[in-house]
Amino acid sequence: MGRLDKNSILCPNCRKLISMDEPECPYCGLSKPGAPWKRSFAARLLTNPYDMITAIITVNGAFFILSVLLNPTSLGFSSNPFTFLSPSSKSLLILGATGTLPIDQFHRWWTLLSASYLHGGILHIFFNMIALRQLGPFVIAEYGMNRFAIIYTVTGIVGFFVSYVAGIPFTIGASAAVCGLIGAILYYGKSRGGYYGEAIYKQTMGWVIGLVLFGLFFPGINNWAHGGGLVAGIAAGFLLGYSEKKRETLTHRALAWGCIGLTVLVLAWAVLQALYIRFM
Numbered sequence: 001m002g003r004l005d006k007n008s009i010l011c012p013n014c015r016k017l018i019s020m021d022e023p024e025c026p027y028c029g030l031s032k033p034g035a036p037w038k039r040s041f042a043a044r045l046l047t048n049p050y051d052m053i054t055a056i057i058t059v060n061g062a063f064f065i066l067s068v069l070l071n072p073t074s075l076g077f078s079s080n081p082f083t084f085l086s087p088s089s090k091s092l093l094i095l096g097a098t099g100t101l102p103i104d105q106f107h108r109w110w111t112l113l114s115a116s117y118l119h120g121g122i123l124h125i126f127f128n129m130i131a132l133r134q135l136g137p138f139v140i141a142e143y144g145m146n147r148f149a150i151i152y153t154v155t156g157i158v159g160f161f162v163s164y165v166a167g168i169p170f171t172i173g174a175s176a177a178v179c180g181l182i183g184a185i186l187y188y189g190k191s192r193g194g195y196y197g198e199a200i201y202k203q204t205m206g207w208v209i210g211l212v213l214f215g216l217f218f219p220g221i222n223n224w225a226h227g228g229g230l231v232a233g234i235a236a237g238f239l240l241g242y243s244e245k246k247r248e249t250l251t252h253r254a255l256a257w258g259c260i261g262l263t264v265l266v267l268a269w270a271v272l273q274a275l276y277i278r279f280m
Contacts, residue, residue, distance in 0.1 A: 007019055008020065009033070009034060011027065019034075050133075052145055053132060053133060053136040053137065053140075056132065056136075057133070060119065060128075060129060060174060063118055063119075064087070064118075064125050066271070066274075067091045067092055067095050067118060067119075068085075068091070070094070071087065071088040086120045086121040087120070092120070092172055094274040094278065095118055095271070095274045096108070096110070096111045096114025096117070096118060096266070096274075097114075097170055097171065097172045098114070098115035098160050098163075098164065098171055098172070099168050099170040099171045100168065101170050102170070103164055110266050110269065111160075112156075112157045113156065113157055113262065113263060115160055116160070116176060116177045119173055119174070120172060128174040128175055131178045132174060132177075132181070135178065135181040135185065136148065136152075136181065139181050139184055139185060142185075142242045142243055142244070143184065143237075143240065145256070146252040146253050147236075147241075147248060147252055147256070149256040149260055150252065151180055151181065151233060151237070151240070153177070153260075153262070154180070154232065154236060155176065155177055155180020155181075155183065155229045155232040156176045156177030156180060156229065158228050158229065158231075158232035159177070159179060159224075159226065159228035160176055160228070161228065162224050162225065162228025163225040163228060166224040168222055168224055168225070171222045173225075175222070175225065175226060176228065176229035179230040180232050180233035182204060182207050182211075182230055182233060183230040183231060183232065183234040183236070183237065184236055184237040185200065186204045186208070186230075186233070186237075187233070187234045187238055188242050189201030189202075189203075189204055191238075191245075208230065
């Protein structure tokens with residue numbers, strides 16, 4: 001029994017209890033789950049579903065602080081609570097806001113990704129991060145961390161692309177990607193069916209109705225990005241599948257790391273060029 005305990009680990013990918021000597025995880029198919037580098041990586045980052053979400057929230061917070069510090073004299077008070085203590089438009093533009101203005105005039109297509117990590121005020125980032133904290137763990141639990149990374153990244157890009165096609169000149173926020181998570185949950189509930197699936201579907205429809213009403217009654221809401229992200233999330237759920245029907249594959253992992261790598265590169269580029277523009 002003692003030997004079993006010493007040789008048992010949690011799979012770095014699916015977090016199921018397995019033997020360290022397994023050549024492949026019997027639950028998710030991860031090759032050599034007991035390899036030291038995989039176990040040490042899991043210990044640092046993948047100990048629970050909140051780790052990836054915490055990382056995203058931390059990056060959003062860091063970008064919000066940076067956007068404020070780039071032009072602190074621009075801080076002001078507005079009648080719109082979602083722009084309370086907001087960074088300047090210039091700060092947001094050089095850090096990667098998207099829309100027809102940045103893309104058509106400056107050819108900054110990479111902003112379709114970076115805009116998901118920028119926010120226009122304290123309440124703006126607060127509500128988006130609260131929604132991510134609430135929805136993210138469910139998507140990770142039902143789709144897996146790799147598919148979560150794909151859904152969050154791709155639906156944010158698609159949402160802002162729809163917004164660009166619709167002619168929105170200047171836009172930011174994580175809400176397109178958050179709506180992508182809502183779409184993926186919506187698909188999961190409808191596809192799974194049964195009492196549990198229907199309950200999830202009805203509860204998620206409540207989020208959708210809330211988003212629609214929110215967009216109708218509050219100024220400055222990018223409904224095109226919300227709608228694009230939502231539909232993209234439904235499509236992603238259908239194309240990628242969820243854990244009960246299809247376990248994560250090497251393709252999912254490759255796409256996830258591609259999304260993560262691209263995000264890191266784009267955000268690093270945004271910071272470097274913003275600092276160059278501001279201080280050079």
